[in-house]
Amino acid sequence: MSDQQPVSMDEAPNPRTPDAKPEESGVGRAAQVLREVTTGSFGVTVLAFVLALVIGGILIIAVNEAVITAAGYIFSKPSDFFNAAWTAVSEAYSAMFRGAVFNYDATTAARALKPLTETMTVATPLIIAALGVAVGFRAGLFNIGAQGQVIMGAAIGGYVGFAWDLPVVLHLLLALLGGVLAGGVWAGIAGFLRARTGAHEVIVTIMLNYVALYLVAFLLTTSAFTREGSNQPKSPGVKSTAQLPALLGDQFRLNAGFLVAILAAIVVWWLMTRSTWGFRFRAVGSNPHAARTAGMAVSSSFVLVMVVSGALTGLAGAVQVLGTEKALTGGIAGSIGFDAITVALLGRSKPLGIFFAGLLYAGLNVGGRAMEGATGTPINIVLVIQSLVVLFIAAPPLVRAIFRLPAPNPALAKGVSA
Amino acid sequence: MKKAVQLAAVTAITALALAACGDAPDDSETTTAGGSAAPASDFKACMVSDAGGFDDKSFNESGFNGLNAAKDELGIQVATQESQSESDFAPNIDNLVTEGCNVIVTVGYLLGTATGDAAAANPDVDFAIVDSTAADADGAPIELDNVKPLSFDTAQAAYLAGYVAAGMSKTGTVATFGGVAIPSVSIFMDGFVDGVAKYNEDNGAAVKVLGWDKASQNGSFTGDFEDQSKGQQLTQTFIDQGADIIMPVAGPVGAGALAAARDNEGVSVIWVDSDGALVNPEYADIILTSVMKEIGAAVEDAITTAEAGDFSSEPYVGTLENGGVDLAPFHDFEEQVPQELKDQLDKIREEIISGEIVVESPSSP
Numbered sequence: 001m002s003d004q005q006p007v008s009m010d011e012a013p014n015p016r017t018p019d020a021k022p023e024e025s026g027v028g029r030a031a032q033v034l035r036e037v038t039t040g041s042f043g044v045t046v047l048a049f050v051l052a053l054v055i056g057g058i059l060i061i062a063v064n065e066a067v068i069t070a071a072g073y074i075f076s077k078p079s080d081f082f083n084a085a086w087t088a089v090s091e092a093y094s095a096m097f098r099g100a101v102f103n104y105d106a107t108t109a110a111r112a113l114k115p116l117t118e119t120m121t122v123a124t125p126l127i128i129a130a131l132g133v134a135v136g137f138r139a140g141l142f143n144i145g146a147q148g149q150v151i152m153g154a155a156i157g158g159y160v161g162f163a164w165d166l167p168v169v170l171h172l173l174l175a176l177l178g179g180v181l182a183g184g185v186w187a188g189i190a191g192f193l194r195a196r197t198g199a200h201e202v203i204v205t206i207m208l209n210y211v212a213l214y215l216v217a218f219l220l221t222t223s224a225f226t227r228e229g230s231n232q233p234k235s236p237g238v239k240s241t242a243q244l245p246a247l248l249g250d251q252f253r254l255n256a257g258f259l260v261a262i263l264a265a266i267v268v269w270w271l272m273t274r275s276t277w278g279f280r281f282r283a284v285g286s287n288p289h290a291a292r293t294a295g296m297a298v299s300s301s302f303v304l305v306m307v308v309s310g311a312l313t314g315l316a317g318a319v320q321v322l323g324t325e326k327a328l329t330g331g332i333a334g335s336i337g338f339d340a341i342t343v344a345l346l347g348r349s350k351p352l353g354i355f356f357a358g359l360l361y362a363g364l365n366v367g368g369r370a371m372e373g374a375t376g377t378p379i380n381i382v383l384v385i386q387s388l389v390v391l392f393i394a395a396p397p398l399v400r401a402i403f404r405l406p407a408p409n410p411a412l413a414k415g416v417s418a
Numbered sequence: 419m420k421k422a423v424q425l426a427a428v429t430a431i432t433a434l435a436l437a438a439c440g441d442a443p444d445d446s447e448t449t450t451a452g453g454s455a456a457p458a459s460d461f462k463a464c465m466v467s468d469a470g471g472f473d474d475k476s477f478n479e480s481g482f483n484g485l486n487a488a489k490d491e492l493g494i495q496v497a498t499q500e501s502q503s504e505s506d507f508a509p510n511i512d513n514l515v516t517e518g519c520n521v522i523v524t525v526g527y528l529l530g531t532a533t534g535d536a537a538a539a540n541p542d543v544d545f546a547i548v549d550s551t552a553a554d555a556d557g558a559p560i561e562l563d564n565v566k567p568l569s570f571d572t573a574q575a576a577y578l579a580g581y582v583a584a585g586m587s588k589t590g591t592v593a594t595f596g597g598v599a600i601p602s603v604s605i606f607m608d609g610f611v612d613g614v615a616k617y618n619e620d621n622g623a624a625v626k627v628l629g630w631d632k633a634s635q636n637g638s639f640t641g642d643f644e645d646q647s648k649g650q651q652l653t654q655t656f657i658d659q660g661a662d663i664i665m666p667v668a669g670p671v672g673a674g675a676l677a678a679a680r681d682n683e684g685v686s687v688i689w690v691d692s693d694g695a696l697v698n699p700e701y702a703d704i705i706l707t708s709v710m711k712e713i714g715a716a717v718e719d720a721i722t723t724a725e726a727g728d729f730s731s732e733p734y735v736g737t738l739e740n741g742g743v744d745l746a747p748f749h750d751f752e753e754q755v756p757q758e759l760k761d762q763l764d765k766i767r768e769e770i771i772s773g774e775i776v777v778e779s780p781s782s783p
Contacts, residue, residue, distance in 0.1 A: 103516065111516060118509060217641050221599075227557060232600050233641070237555045251539065253508070325505060326555065330641065331469070334503040366509065373464070373499050373513040 045346065047399050048392030049360075056385035057089045060377055064088035092377050099370020100363035110251055115366065117254040121324060123362035125150070125316040127261040127355055129340035131268045132183070132312030134349035138272060139305040140285035145190060145205025147337025148212035149310045150317035152186045153179035155216045157318025158328035159225070161242035162235055171241040176260070176318050183314015184307045186212065191306025195299035201306065209337070217330045225328065235328035244323035257323035262355070264312060269351040271308070281305055313337065342390045361386065461494040463721045464519035466510045468526035470643040471500050474670040475698060476691040477713055481525040481548055484717030491718070492725055507532035515540050521724040523548065523717055527602040531557060537565045544729045546720040548713055549602035551733070563731050568716045569783035570736035572602075573609030574770050575709045575743040576665075577777045578763055579688050580613020582707060582745070583663040584625040585759040588684065593628035593661035595638040595652050595675075597668030601781035603639075606667040606690060606709060608632050608779035616775075620762070628656050635780065640671050649674025657682050663706060665690065676701045686751070695749040708746035712736060735783050739771045 061067050067088050070080040098105060100119050106112035129146050136143035143149075157179030166174060186208060193199040219225045220233035227236050244255040272278040283291040284301045292298045316336060321328055343361050347354030368382025392399050400406070465485045472482040482498070489496045497517050499510035507529050514522050515536065521544040524533045530553035537545045537552055544564050545552070551559040551567040583592045594610050596603040607630040614627050630637035640648040649671035653664055657678065664679065665688040666672035672689060676698060679685040689698070689708040698705065716734055723729055736742015745763070748755050769775040 099513065099516075106516070114512075114516070118512075122509075230557065232557065233598060234557060320505075329504050331504045334505050369499060369506070369510060370513050370516070373497050373510070373517050376497070379500055379502065
């Protein structure tokens with residue numbers, strides 16, 4: 001059931017008791033890993049990406065029919081094998097580029113540009129949700145519950161969108177607000193439990209993912225959420241007054257949600273670097289003990305961080321349902337919530353980094369689908385590449401070892417290997 | 419030095435082994451040898467799966483087999499896109515349009531809206547959709563000149579399945595469940611329930627059906643076409659309530675029902691979409707029969723006519739009469755099904771084909 005295991009956990013600590021030793025070591029280690037991941041250099045990210053593409057290329061060669069055929073007589077005619085291998089990889093990756101960025105084979109300008117707009121469309125909810133996850137990371141909290149918050153945001157935002165009748169603009173704003181509140185409350189539960197009882201947010205948010213998933217699956221069997229005269233688990237279409245308008249006309253799916261994502265990135269940048277709240281969040285994240293000594297309310301910070309984090313991920317859900325899908329289904333969130341964690345790590349938990357990481361991740365996804373259609377490479381290969389990127393980024397010492405790079409800070413490298 | 423010798427030895431052995439595998443084809447032959455060889459035709463037929471994937475041993479796989487049959491028969495090019503979730507449908511269809519497909523087959527009722535949108539936006543591409551019609555944004559069916567619906571009056575074959583299940587049940591209780599409450603699923607359950615009722619009427623029996631109430635159109639669903647463990651749990655619940663024959667209408671989730679039936683003595687399963695005993699040979703001893711939809715044949719036929727330039731948007735409806743739906747052979751259960759029951763089944767089949775018995779379902783195409 002749960003294929004994502006949380007990080008190692010000490011017994012549930014109570015931050016209010018004076019002898020909170022176990023908590024400090026647990027949080028301290030987690031914070032150190034987070035610090036390592038969020039401060040890694042841009043170069044490591046690029047190298048991790050290159051490594052993943054190389055391994056992906058080997059996999060593409062391994063599953064390609066022409067290559068397998070040529071491998072059968074590799075010693076009587078090796079050139080066939082290497083030609084086939086090169087063709088397989090270059091065709092697959094060029095199909096990926098055509099599918100994700102710019103289709104130079106297209107006959108019309110719209111078709112040529114469509115891939116880029118698709119990438120931006122898919123990136124939109126990823127960026128917003130990853131910003132939410134990153135706020136948690138910067139404050140030392142693992143919000144693994146982005147998926148549940150995206151689902152709740154989509155459910156409430158979608159409900160406001162299809163069930164209420166309101167004038168244009170106001171309707172859209174209220175629907176987005178509904179998503180923000182739903183996500184904020186959903187994550188706030190985890191923050192509150194952490195602050196009050198010491199229940200670890202990883203466990204609570206993972207479980208809340210399931211609660212959200214099945215709650216929405218149940219709601220979609222009730223008459224309030226389904227179409228009239230249908231028992232299919234799909235809501236009515238979001239009313240046009242609540243839809244995020246298309247940015248480039250109806251032939252593209254790109255919508256104003258992308259602008260919301262840019263806005264969210266700017267707001268998060270301001271929040272984390274320019275506001276008092278952000279200072280408190282970062283202080284609590286880098287050393288909760290010191291923050292407490294300095295007179296900061298650590299417990300209430302936990303709640304606040306989770307609410308802000310959830311509000312953003314909830315917004316991602318609302319944007320997905322109001323801009324792209326335009327109707328609520330049980331699978332509305334896809335894997336946005338989990339991918340968002342990856343994107344937050346890829347982007348080093350910085351707004352600008354997340355913006356580009358989201359585009360990159362979405363591009364891999366969109367391009368991967370095109371690769372499947374154009375060359376028959378299984379979509380699973382793309383999922384492997386995506387996972388490898390994350391794996392290498394999460395293990396900077398590994399990448400440095402492979403490329404024989406020096407550790408930027410020996411103390412840090414030692415701390416991780418210990 | 420020693421290492422180098424070892425390396426050389428291993429390389430030599432590998433070389434011998436591989437060299438034995440094959441010789442390079444002559445240059446004159448290479449057009450047919452490699453996987454990248456140019457097919458005979460420029461015509462391109464494509465397919466998008468739903469989230470079950472092409473290896474679901476059920477309707478996506480049936481459709482995929484139809485596509486491959488058409489590829490072998492006509493020498494055309496093919497391309498496929500497997501959907502991971504519902505949000506993939508629209509972009510996947512669009513990718514195939516970009517790939518220059520002449521005809522695109524979408525597999526499954528859930529793709530109705532995405533197919534409708536894509537067909538309206540690309541009038542020069544032909545579409546065929548399995549189990550559905552093109553639909554508008556609210557899911558209401560629409561007719562388009564370039565969309566051919568391939569639907570199946572599955573209730574007719576499921577009626578036979580319900581009849582045989584009622585006749586074979588020792589506990590007097592049978593059960594059915596679905597993946598998602600959509601017409602192409604509930605149509606099986608309607609026919610199954612009516613078939614059981616017909617058996618009770620003919621034989622003065624009182625076999626109960628769990629999992630579906632035809633009158634209220636309400637019943638048990640696992641919620642998706644992916645999670646086999648949910649199918650297993652639900653089947654176990656039915657078995658605990660006394661059911662000994664279960665029909666899962668849930669694509670790959672049906673494998674969960676097979677696993678649960680394996681754990682319980684005397685329980686058998688009625689498979690759907692394809693002949694279960696053939697696609698799941700390891701479970702052939704507990705698969706009583708299957709309600710078959712000849713999706714592959716319908717897909718192949720749609721592609722063949724499109725390739726010949728005779729595409730029409732006229733809906734295809736599979737029935738017992740045209741062989742589009744049918745009850746599979748009993749295979750391992752051939753001996754156990756009494757001849758009397760087989761005779762009754764033959765009679766009912768005749769009556770359905772002649773129209774004497776009308777199998778009704780709100781989901782009928």
